Amino acid sequence: MPVIASHLHAWRRNPNPWLGPATLALLAGCNPAQSVLHPAGEDAAEIARLFWVMAVGAVVIWAVVFGAAVFAIVSRRKPTTERGADLVVLFGGVVFPTVTLGALLAYGLTLLPDWGPGEPPDLRVHVEAEQYWWRVRIEGPDGAMIETANEVVLPAGAEVDFHLTSPDVIHSFWIPPLGGKMDTIPGRENVLRLRPTTPGLYRGICAEFCGASHAFMAFEARVVPPEDFTAYLAAQAEPASGDASAFVAAGCGGCHTVRGVVELGATGPDLTHFASRATIAGILDNTSEILREWIAHPVAFKPDARMPSYDMLTDDQMDAILAFLGGLK
Amino acid sequence: MSKAAPHKRRRVETGTDLCQVIAAPIVWSLHFLACYVWAAIHCEKAGRMADLDPARTGIFVLTGIALALIGFNTLRLWRIRARSLTDDDFDYDHDTPEERHRFLGHVALMLSVLSGVGVIYVAIPAVLVGTCR
Ligand SMILES: [Cu+2]
Numbered sequence: 001m002p003v004i005a006s007h008l009h010a011w012r013r014n015p016n017p018w019l020g021p022a023t024l025a026l027l028a029g030c031n032p033a034q035s036v037l038h039p040a041g042e043d044a045a046e047i048a049r050l051f052w053v054m055a056v057g058a059v060v061i062w063a064v065v066f067g068a069a070v071f072a073i074v075s076r077r078k079p080t081t082e083r084g085a086d087l088v089v090l091f092g093g094v095v096f097p098t099v100t101l102g103a104l105l106a107y108g109l110t111l112l113p114d115w116g117p118g119e120p121p122d123l124r125v126h127v128e129a130e131q132y133w134w135r136v137r138i139e140g141p142d143g144a145m146i147e148t149a150n151e152v153v154l155p156a157g158a159e160v161d162f163h164l165t166s167p168d169v170i171h172s173f174w175i176p177p178l179g180g181k182m183d184t185i186p187g188r189e190n191v192l193r194l195r196p197t198t199p200g201l202y203r204g205i206c207a208e209f210c211g212a213s214h215a216f217m218a219f220e221a222r223v224v225p226p227e228d229f230t231a232y233l234a235a236q237a238e239p240a241s242g243d244a245s246a247f248v249a250a251g252c253g254g255c256h257t258v259r260g261v262v263e264l265g266a267t268g269p270d271l272t273h274f275a276s277r278a279t280i281a282g283i284l285d286n287t288s289e290i291l292r293e294w295i296a297h298p299v300a301f302k303p304d305a306r307m308p309s310y311d312m313l314t315d316d317q318m319d320a321i322l323a324f325l326g327g328l329k
Numbered sequence: 330m331s332k333a334a335p336h337k338r339r340r341v342e343t344g345t346d347l348c349q350v351i352a353a354p355i356v357w358s359l360h361f362l363a364c365y366v367w368a369a370i371h372c373e374k375a376g377r378m379a380d381l382d383p384a385r386t387g388i389f390v391l392t393g394i395a396l397a398l399i400g401f402n403t404l405r406l407w408r409i410r411a412r413s414l415t416d417d418d419f420d421y422d423h424d425t426p427e428e429r430h431r432f433l434g435h436v437a438l439m440l441s442v443l444s445g446v447g448v449i450y451v452a453i454p455a456v457l458v459g460t461c462r
Contacts, residue, residue: 094442102450105450105454106453106457109457109458110457112458112462118378
C-alpha cells in the first residue's frame with residue numbers, strides 16, 4: 001500500500017517578519033519549527049552563532065582567495081620577487097590556516113557542555129526511542145513518572161535533562177531549535193541537557209537512520225510558560241476514564257495503556273491523554289477521520305510500523321473506539 | 330636562489346631517505362596515541378568528573394618532547410634544502426637520483442611542518458578542557 005502523505009501534520013510556519021516576500025518564496029521549504037537557524041534554546045543559540053561565525057568567515061576567505069585569483073589574472077603588474085611569493089605561500093598557506101583552524105578548534109571546545117552531576121537540572125525527562133515512535137516519561141516533582149508519547153512539553157527557562165535510551169536500535173534525539181542531537185543507544189543511557197528559552201511549537205525528529213519509517217519518526221516539542229507547564233503536568237498525571245469495552249475487545253489494550261482504564265500492556269504508546277495531543281504518531285493531524293484511517297492501516301502512514309492493521313473492524317466497533325479515544329483529553 | 334649554486338651544504342645525490350620522510354609523522358602519531366591513551370586511562374581510573382590535570386601535565390611534557398624532535402628534524406631538512414619555497418626547484422622530470430633526493434627533501438620538509446601543526450592541535454584540547462567530562 002502506498003504511503004499516504006496528504007494527512008501529514010502541518011507544522012506552524014512563523015518565519016521571521018523581516019524576511020521579504022522574495023526570500024519567503026525562496027525559503028518556502030524552510031520550516032522554523034525544525035530549524036537550527038531559528039534558535040529557541042540556549043544551546044541552539046550557541047550552535048547558530050557558531051554557524052554564522054563560520055559562514056561569514058568562509059565567505060570572507062572565499063572572497064579573498066578569489067579576489068587574489070582574479071587579481072593575478074587581470075593585473076598587468078610584473079611578477080614580484082621570489083621572496084614576496086615565498087611570504088605569500090608561507091603566510092597564506094601555512095600560518096593563516098593553522099591559526100584560523102586553531103582558533104576555531106578553541107572556540108568549538110569552549111562550547112562543550114561543562115555541567116556535572118553536582119548540578120541537578122530543573123526537570124528530568126526520560127525518553128525511549130522505539131521503531132518508530134517516542135516513549136516519554138516526565139519525572140514529576142515528587143519523583144513519580146508520568147508517561148506520554150510522541151510529545152515533549154517543556155517549561156521555558158528551565159534546565160532539562162533528557163535521559164535517552166532505546167530498546168531496539170540506535171536512534172538519535174534531536175529538537176533542532178532547542179539544541180544539539182544525541183544518540184539513543186540500546187543498553188545505555190545518554191544524558192542531554194537543554195535549556196529552552198522561547199515558548200513555541202517545535203518539531204523533534206529522529207536523526208539516525210533506524211528503519212523504513214525513520215523519516216516519519218517525529219514528535220511535537222512544545223515550550224510553554226512555567227505556570228502552563230505545572231498545569232500540563234497535573235493534567236497528565238490524572239488517570240483517564242471512559243467506556244473502553246470496544247477498545248479492549250479489539251485487543252488494543254494489549255499494547256496500549258490507558259491509565260485508570262486498561263493497563264494490560266505497554267509495548268505501544270501510552271494513550272491516557274491521547275486526545276490532548278496535536279498529532280497521531282507524531283506526524284498526522286489528530287482528527288477522528290485521520291485516526292480512523294490510522295487504526296485501519298498504520299503501515300499506510302508509517303511503513304513497517306509495529307501496530308497491526310485493523311481494517312476488519314465493523315463501523316460500529318470503529319466508532320466506539322474513536323469515541324473512547326476522543327474522550328481521552 | 331638560482332640554479333647555478335643550488336646545493337651548498339650537501340653532496341649532490343645525497344640528503345634524504347624514506348626514513349626521514351616518515352620520521353616526523355611517526356612522532357606525531359606516537360604523540361597522538363600517547364596523549365589519548367594517557368587521558369583515557371587516567372579518566373577511566375579517576376572517574377567522569379575527575380580533574381584532568383595529571384594527564385594534562387603528561388600531555389604537555391609529551392608535546393614538548395614531540396615538538397623538539399620535530400623541530401630538530403625540520404631544521405635538518407631545512408639545512409639540506411635551505412632554499413625558496415617557490416623557485417624552479419620543482420623540476421622532477423629527469424628521473425635522476427639528485428632529483429629524487431630533492432623531491433624527498435621537499436616532501437619530508439612539508440610533512441615535518443604538518444606534523445608539528447598536528448601535534449599542536451592534539452595538545453590544544455588539553456589546554457582548554459579541565460575535567461574528564
Ligand atoms: Cu529512529
